Each structure stands twice: as structure tokens, then as C-alpha cells.
Amino acid sequence: MSQSTNRRSSLQGIASKTKFIFSLTILLTNAFIASSQVTNSARPNILFIAVDDLRPELGCYGATQIKTPNIDRLATRGVVFTRAYCQQPLCGPTRASILTGLRPNSTGVFDNGTDFREKNSDVVTLPQYFKNNGYKTMTIGKVFHSGFKDKISWTEELKPKTLGEPYPIKALGGYQLPENRKAYQALSDALSGGGKTGEDARALLSGPATECADVPDNAYTDGITAETAIGAIRKSDNNPFFLAVGFSKPHLSFIAPKKYWDLYDPSKLELTKSPLAPKDCPPIALNSSIELRARTDMPKDGPISDKDAIRLLHGYYACVSYVDAQIGRLLDELDKKGLTQNTIIVLWGDHGWNLGEHGLWGKTTDFETCARVPLIIAAPQQKGNGKSANGLVEFVDVYPTLCELASLPLPSHLEGTSARNLLNDPSKPWKKAAFTQTTCPAVREWAGKPLDPKTRESFATLMDRVEKNIQEFDSDDFSMEKYNEHVSGYSMRTDRYRFTYWMDNRHPEKPLAIELYDHQKDPDENVNIAMQPGQAQLVKQLTKQWKEGWQKAKPQLK
Template sequence: MRPIVFLVLAFAVTHASAAKPNVLLICVDDLKPTLGCYGDPVAQTPHIDSIAARGVQFNKAYCNQAVCSPSRNALMTGLRPQTIGVYDLPTFFRNGAPDAITLGQFLKSNGYHAESLGKIYHRGHGNGDDADTWSVPHWNPPGPTYQLPKSTADVQVTADGKKRYASTERADVADDSYADGQTAIEAAKRIKAAAAQPDQPFFLAVGFIRPHLPFVAPEKYWAMYDPNELPMPELDSPPKNAPSFAPTTWGELRNYSDIPAKGTLTSETTRHLIHGYYAATSYTDAQVGLVLKTLSETGLDDNTLIVFWGDHGWHLGDHGMWCKHTNYEQAARIPLIIATPDRQSAGSKTDALIETVDIYPTVAALARLGTPPGLDGVSQAAVISDPTAHVRDHAIGVYPRSGRLGRAIRTQDYRLVQWRRFGADESEDLYELYDYVNDPLETENRIDQLPTVAAELKALLAQHPDPRPPVPNKLKYNGAQFKSQTNTKAASAKKDSTMPFSELTPEQQRQKREQWFDGRDADGDGKITRKEFGAKQDADSDALDSRFARYDTDGDGALSREEFVAAGKK
């Protein structure tokens, strides 16, 4: 057992006698601050707004990476992606941080009963939940994504063998016809059960999926909005002078059957998608309302710390981009509200910079459990007491692209992004610099115009350790113990070894390509070089060069796992 574990247990003993507030963590997928409490003039989100009225709203909160799994890992471990070495969806975080004490584990060690519902950790792409975090098995809502046959009439199969259908659905159905409605009902049941055990403090993590794609929501939430009054993008092109690889190509949205594989969207489609995003947001707001109503009816709201968090932002057509997957403001900025049981600084808004990794130590401090050691995050409890206080002078986030890692320093007025290949020296670095005082829409990279500011932000970046390269995805968590994926895949490959590749299902083909990738990635750096690509093949050099070039869709001279599995297909 590592020393960190002994320290965690020491905290449990030291603070065992202190009164413990319950902790309700509400996580919402792909939610940017399109909320009434954040000043959005269109959004109808009264229940989320009510959390802001009882707590402190962070106006400058930032995720640590604008994609689901790394962002949620940061939330639950208090460790940044560049510390863990996980920047993708498939890699389970304990490959890089096997001894991490998660927020749930920490609270459990202090006498809490920890439960999770819906989407907390990223589940999918070969990744799964972390059973050690919870007191009981994770609960996931059953049921289909769509309610209308026409929504699934057209299908598109993605490169990894998944089926995608319509990007939106507007159905005249009850709230619990969709997963989030079921999650809210289950959360209400768990809260009522907790109320029957007043001496047992609980940690309840409730994860809602919408407004993640597809934008599905009951008719009444679509009807809340006049599409002609919805805000349309002010900027339809990437920032001037930005590196060509920095923007996202929004492949996530293009996977859906009613979205074109290339090119821009029509203004009609743009407006419809924005309508769907707002409708899905209001739908989730209503589910949050059910959870809050139950908390109030049981009398538990007077002793419950509430944390409302969006895992990352989302591009709604700004810069000509959709989805997340960038270091830009629309993808990196998140909604975050913290409400203490005693309504400390109720209704306050703060411009204090805060990162997702700060939530873990902040919850620990507000629950009077001390600060866990070894975290990247810092407690922002001082800001809850005094919203004019500032704990950080900058926030840091990352996003990988084209074999480089973009590390972004965000201060009150600026963002600097450094792009560097793992293992390369600074001579190859590329930079972006955005001035939010004079250019809030990020229309231009001003790295050459603001040398003094650039030097100051580079000095802040230099305070951080070098980022960890991507860790190999060698281990999969099965709920009880670590299991080697290599062994699991080898057994599967042996079983299917007599079948021609073309006769395998899309999922089996994807798994086999995953096996091939692991076999060729000799140094375990998550990339395949031209030499590694041809090491186990007998084909002539020209043929291998041609195939490698076809697979290398971003032209960086190395194949990522995604590029290899896609095999040159869009």
C-alpha cells in the first residue's frame, strides 16, 4: 500500500467525529453555460438557476480537457490528464494512475455511502466504470435512445463499427421515455432511501446525458423555443493565423446519418441543431428539478452540499465548428455551481479561475475532511466564503491534435496554447494567443502582436511539469480486479482465427485491428511509426508506403490508434 493511502485513512480517523454534510454531485454531458443564470437570454433553465440562487456560480470555470473521459477522470481523481497520461476515450484511467484515490474512495474512507447513477465516468469505447469508487454497483438507465421509428430509418456505421442515426428527435413522449428521465426517477428513489438513514452521510453522483448528441427531448421542451429567436453563430471561420490543425473537424457530429460527411451546414440545419441543443438542455434542467424537489421534500437539502458541473463546453457552429475537442473558449469553459448546506454566499457569482480538478479538494474542504494529498487540484473553499477571492492566477487545460499536445494557459484576459510533440524540444513549438478583452470571439491568433503577454504566459506554463506521454491501454477494469486486455484479446483472436477478416462483424474487425495496433506499437507510445507498421508484414515497400500514407490521415508521419483502426476510412 502506498503512503497516500495511509494519509487518506489518517484523514478519516482525524475527522470521523465531525458532522458530515451529504454530497450531491450533478454531472451534465456536453453542457456549455447556455443557462439562464449565466446570462443566456434564451435558455429556460429554472431548476439549474435555482442552484445558482442558493450557491456560488463560477463564471470562469474550465475543464482540463474538452472530451468526456479525461475530463471526468480529472473530476473524480483530482489529477489532470497530463498527470495521468490519458487523453482519449478508450483508455481506463487506472492504466496511468493505478493507485489513485478517487473522490468516492476518499469519501467512503470518511464514512460516506457512495452511489452513482447515469454517466459519471466515461463508459464506452472499451472503457468502463471504476467499481472501487462506489459502495454499490453503478446504475445505468435502460432503454433505447430514440422513440420514433423515423429516427432510426437511416443508419450510418462509423469507423469503429458503431451505428449512428438521426442527430435529433422531437417526440411527444413522457420525460421518462428517455434515459435521463429514468435517471432522475432513480435518483429520487435513492434520496428517499437515504432519508430513512439520517445517520449515514451519502455521496450521490447523478449523471445526465443530454445535451450530448443526439439531441433527443420530448416535444414540450422543443416547444419552449421559437427557433427564429435562437442565437446563431457570430463567426463562421477558425481564428486567423491559427495552426491549421488546431480546429476540430467535428467528426462526432458527422457520424450521424442526417449530417453531411464534409462541407459546411446550411443555415436551416444549423438553426435546427441549436434548437435541439437548447431543447435537450431544458429537458435535463427538468430532470435536475425532480432531483432537487425530492431533496427538499425529504428535508435533506438543509444538510447537502450540491455541486453542479458540466464536463466541457461545446461548439455550436462558432468558428465554423461543432462539438468539443479543441482548446478554444467555447469548448473549454464549463458551468460550475457549488451550493453549501448553509447557503454560504448564496446567489453570488465569481470570476475566480477554477479547474475541474479543484472540485475534489473543494468538496473535501467543505465537508470538513481536510485536503487529500497528492492532487493537482486546490481547494476553492475560500472563494465560497468570499467570492471576490482568487485562489489561482491561471487555469491549465490540454487537447491533443496531430501528434502534438496543446497545453492551454487561461488567465483572466488571455489564453496561450503551446503545441508540442511528445519528446520534442521547444524549437518545434507552435503557439496561439488570444486576447479576450479586445477579441472575445477569438477571431485572430495574436502571438506575434503581444510578445510581452506571450512571455508572461510562457513563464506560467513553465511552472508545470512536462506532460506525461499517452499511457498504453494495457489494462481493463472488470469491476473487481485488473485484467490484461492483451490476454483477453488474444483469447478472442484465437477463437476467431479461422474466420477471414471480411467475414467478421464490424465490432470484431475493430477488435482485431485493436489487437494488431497493440502488437505493432512496440514502444507502447500510442503511435505506430512507418517502421513499426511494416515490421510484421511481408508486402513490398511501395505497397506498405502507400497503405501507411492512406492510413495517416493527418499526415504527421505516425498512426494513432484511431487512424489505424479506421484504416484510412473517413
């Protein structure tokens, strides 16, 4: 055989082998892509819905005078946690805790002006962890506290689109009625002219407490937030997503389209049956309701009239029903897209809210009305779906729960416990206690900060009275510096009791006050029994349990 023939035969053999290797590579690549697509499509999506200032007064929680058909629909698909608690009843700290899996003393966030990255620059947040594990993470609305987007957590920050004039998303104070916008602008100009600008004016620049305008849902921020989130769902592909949607209502001001106000007859609304401060409650445990009193149509001191209270309750309910409708739009879109059976939905309100209970309006207290939160987890194919779990759970438990549901290993930094077992067996005994804390609410505004001089001046009559009460309570060692900077209330909720330990953080061994409420006999926390005869041993026992902390309160896992 000639050399040229050998060369030709050799080249043909090489070509044949190359073709085989190329074909095999294509087959393996296609198989890998197909496998990846199957794996990705099998991985659950996460729809993470945050609702600002939403208390667990919903149909699925047994409430009868509020209308929440869409949240109730979600509840039939998942597990309703009837005794879920936030770590601190204030927007910034509670959101930092649920999104990092850390408690306030670990995040270093005790007010709305602190970024958790200041103390924990390297902590991996919940969305960041899913992003690191192949998820497309998207956010719209208020998820982290306003002003702290935490860009590293997100693949994409969705941009809202407005309806345009006459409905600007940047409407002054969030109002759409011309008279309210005008009043808000006038107040803003007056404050600027008087030198009360920037942070000094923050607590003073508020319009009326309510607005009822005959406008479409998308005239207000939450309608636009829902519309933007729906667009993201429509564009989703086979890759798993983590979509965080933050609704701003029912946060003050109570602003919602008229059709949601029309759902309620104000003459049939019932005010709280516990309008007075708890008996023997220390004055440092009560907030001063400045968040509400800063509104232009509310008194800066003194009682809120029944007429105003009904209007406020009406407005709160209208806002909840408005947000409920937006949540329904998200659920409908998941159904249309065929994603419901592969999407885990978490609905949570960042903390509770006083609607006149104990004479208080707002958040920031350790009472059940603020510490207890709505939490619904709807994960497909869980045995407990459609049922309620009565075990004690905390917001720090959400991070590990979602990791387990998505078959992701748990990060080592977490300070909560996965509640996955409760999704399969909601009747299962769970934690021995849940823990909540707050700074002294009596002397702070609703962002958790001490009152600046201009705000203090504007509420002088109210604050003179509040400070006098505290001085009489702590006559031996009173100073405003102490209560502004060092006093905290640490609350523990057991199956039966709420125990709250007030202390100067510089001297933790000596309590300033103790609160104890027996939920078996007093579910509305109307009587502090800590100092009553015969309770000393129980107080000692609960003090010991509180000092042992959350590590000793974990459920017994098999």
C-alpha cells in the first residue's frame, strides 16, 4: 500500500474518531442541559410576601369583622402559624432578623436607621443564600427596611411603573386627593421655613391619618408593586426564582381606594374591649402613640375619641383588604402560569400593631398585640396544608425552614430552627418559648430613636407627662440619658405566660420592672400579676428560663 493511501486512511480514521467524539460531546451536553432543566424546574420557586404593620387579624386567624378572602385562600393551601412572634416589633429590626436568621443582639439593629451590615458585613442573607445556590432573586417594594436595599442579596431590583398623571407614584406623602397633597406640601414648606429640616422634621412631616379616594388600585404604591411583581412572574422561565414582594400598607397613613372602604359599615365596627393600660404595668412598657399623633388630624396629647378610633379602624381594615386584593392578583398569576404546584409562598407581617388596645396606637411594645405576627407558609405537598399550627415559632425560623424546603444545607450562622416538621404535622409540640425585645417605647418615636429636640418640643405636653410618670416610677436613678440609650424590655412568650424583664443594659442583674401575664386567664394581657402575692416562685422560675435563652427553648427533634 502506498504512503499516500496510508495517509488518506489515517486521516479518515482521525476524522471518524473526531466526528464520534464531537457527536458524543453534543449528546452529553444536551443530556446535561436537559438534566439541568429538569433539576431547575423541579427546584421550588419562592414567593416571599412581606406586609408592613399587618397584625394577625385575618379571616384565617378567626377574625370576623375584617375581609381577607385572598389571604384566607392562601391559608387553605398552606399552614397558618397561630403563635408566630417577631424578634422586635419595629420595621428595621424585625426585617433584619427574618432576612438574616439572626436575633437583634446579633444583628445590632434596634431602630430603623441602622443597617445590619454595619455589624455583620459578611452575613449571608436569605435571598443572598438562594442567589448563591442558583436562584434568580428579585425584589420590589419594602422588603428590607426602607433605604436598605442590600444590593448583594438580589439578582435584580425590579423597577415599578406608574399609571402616570394624575396618579404619580411619588405623590406627596402617598396621598392622591389634591387637598391632602396641598396640605402635605404646605406643612413641608412650613417646616423647612422654620428650620425644622431633615431628620429633625421627619416625625413632624405627616399628613392626615386616612385617605379614601375613588381611584384605581394602581394609583397607590401597593397596586404598582403587585403589577410589577406580576410582570416578573410572567417572564419567569425554567430557572427557579426567589421573588420578594413588600407591601407598604396597612402602615400609616391609612390610605386605600374607596372600594375597599366601602367593604365596611363603620357603624358596625367594634372597638377594642381592652382600652386601658394593664393594671400594675410599668410606664416604661407603654408607647406614646407618637406615630399616630404626628398626623395632622390627630391630637398631640390626650385620648383618641371614639369617632376618630372608628375612622382609624375603618382605614386600617380598608388597607388590609386593599393589600389582600393585591396578594390575590399574585396568586392568580401563579395559577395562570402553572407555577402554583412548584412555588413555596411565605406571607408575613413584620410585626403586630395596637389599634387602641391598652390605650395605645402603633408598634414598638412587647405586648402580644405587637409581638405576635401573621405567618403562613404554603409549600406544595405538605401533609399539614389547610391546617393551623399552634406551636411557638419565631421569625428567625423562616430562613432555615425555606432552606430545608428547597433541599439546601443550613448555613451555620442561623439562630432559628426549621419549622419543616410542623408543615407535615401541625399538632406537633414545638418550642418552649419565643423571644421578643424592644427599646424603651415610652420615650422614643416610631423609628425606635430617642426624640430629637424639635419633635420633643412639638409633643411637649405629652412628653412632660410621660417623663414625669417614669421619674416617679424610677425615683432613685432617673435620667433621660438612661432611658434614651440603655433601657430595654426582653419578653418571653411560653405556652401559658408572657414574661417581660425590663433592665438597664449596663446592669442586667437588677430588673427595673417585671411584667407577667397569664394567657390562660387573661389572654388580652390586662393585669400584670408579677408582684401579686403567691407569684414569687413563678417569677423566679420564668426569670431562670428567660436567662437560659433561646438555645434552651428549642424543640426536641428526633
